[in-house]
Amino acid sequence: MKFKNTHKDYQVTDESIYRSRRKLIKAGLIGSAAFLTSHALALKLPKHTINGQFKIEEMTSEKDATTYNNFYEFGLSKSEPAEESGSLITDPWSIDISGLCEKQGKIDLDKLVMRFPLEERIYRMRCVEAWSMVIPWMGFRLADLIKYCQPLSNAKYVYFETLYDPKQMPNQNGRSIPWPYREGLRMDEAMNELTLMVIGMYGKKIPNQNGAPLRLIVPWKYGFKGIKSIVKIKFVDKQPLNSWQAIAPDEYGFYANVNPEVDHPRWSQATERRITGGFSLFNSRIKTQLFNGYSEYVADLYKGMDLRKFY
Numbered sequence: 001m002k003f004k005n006t007h008k009d010y011q012v013t014d015e016s017i018y019r020s021r022r023k024l025i026k027a028g029l030i031g032s033a034a035f036l037t038s039h040a041l042a043l044k045l046p047k048h049t050i051n052g053q054f055k056i057e058e059m060t061s062e063k064d065a066t067t068y069n070n071f072y073e074f075g076l077s078k079s080e081p082a083e084e085s086g087s088l089i090t091d092p093w094s095i096d097i098s099g100l101c102e103k104q105g106k107i108d109l110d111k112l113v114m115r116f117p118l119e120e121r122i123y124r125m126r127c128v129e130a131w132s133m134v135i136p137w138m139g140f141r142l143a144d145l146i147k148y149c150q151p152l153s154n155a156k157y158v159y160f161e162t163l164y165d166p167k168q169m170p171n172q173n174g175r176s177i178p179w180p181y182r183e184g185l186r187m188d189e190a191m192n193e194l195t196l197m198v199i200g201m202y203g204k205k206i207p208n209q210n211g212a213p214l215r216l217i218v219p220w221k222y223g224f225k226g227i228k229s230i231v232k233i234k235f236v237d238k239q240p241l242n243s244w245q246a247i248a249p250d251e252y253g254f255y256a257n258v259n260p261e262v263d264h265p266r267w268s269q270a271t272e273r274r275i276t277g278g279f280s281l282f283n284s285r286i287k288t289q290l291f292n293g294y295s296e297y298v299a300d301l302y303k304g305m306d307l308r309k310f311y
């Protein structure tokens, strides 16, 4: 399937830089032209196209998407990731590629990013906790990265790991999760055109609390599949154990496909609270869609599988 590049009206990059500059000027926080330029450069993303194919419902505000987070490495509350993740150093950053593939070893993220076409896509994100957002992500297709790694024919799954460094990620001193955070995808899921490796959102570099400098986004699956701050990618022949499955296998599975008919043992998955901005009291409750509304792209991956068994 080919993507059309029709969406031209959403030019968030320049506008957001302009707006944040204006805010700083207003607050009297910037005086010199040099600062202004370096600030703009820090925010600016590499050249990318805007893929309008996925334009959907009203977007979540940038503020909500960057202050209401799950990132247990920085604490268990929704506000802690934004408050506590300043300690994470994301530049320089390298990814270790290993396992059943030809390309092996550490590669610098900046060099990796230059190899692939970058694009912005607006996707729904549905958390297993029954809230959801609509977010403009920017990144490259995991399929492109996989092709670059040249997996061997016996590579059946892709396994990911988050950084483990309690100095930078203070809640790794606690035992809420067996660290590092781990995730995995079946090879065909990883190669699917929707699966993105994300380096930006809202036209800026991705903030630490959202998984800087590189995270996974799999929009038809519950948000916990979207592992943040990735340092390791390994091609394996057996289905990997992801963090949430390791913690509570009766509640969280490997597949984690969004499905309104398969409830979490402790709550219904039939509806979700859509966070679009403003006070949470005004967030509307909407019906959850099978595969989060992306059936046309992914239903074939699960033909003949019992989705209740493989949750």
Ligand code: MTE
Pocket (backbone or CB within 6 Å): 065, 068, 069, 070, 071, 072, 073, 126, 127, 128, 162, 181, 209, 210, 211, 222, 223, 224, 225, 226, 227, 228, 229
């Ligand atoms: N990745 C790591 N390393 N640690 C985490 O705690 N939380 C997951 C996922 N990725 C998590 C993670 C969960 S439960 C969700 S819902 C999403 O990140 C939240 O992404 P967001 O904070 O950008 O909305």
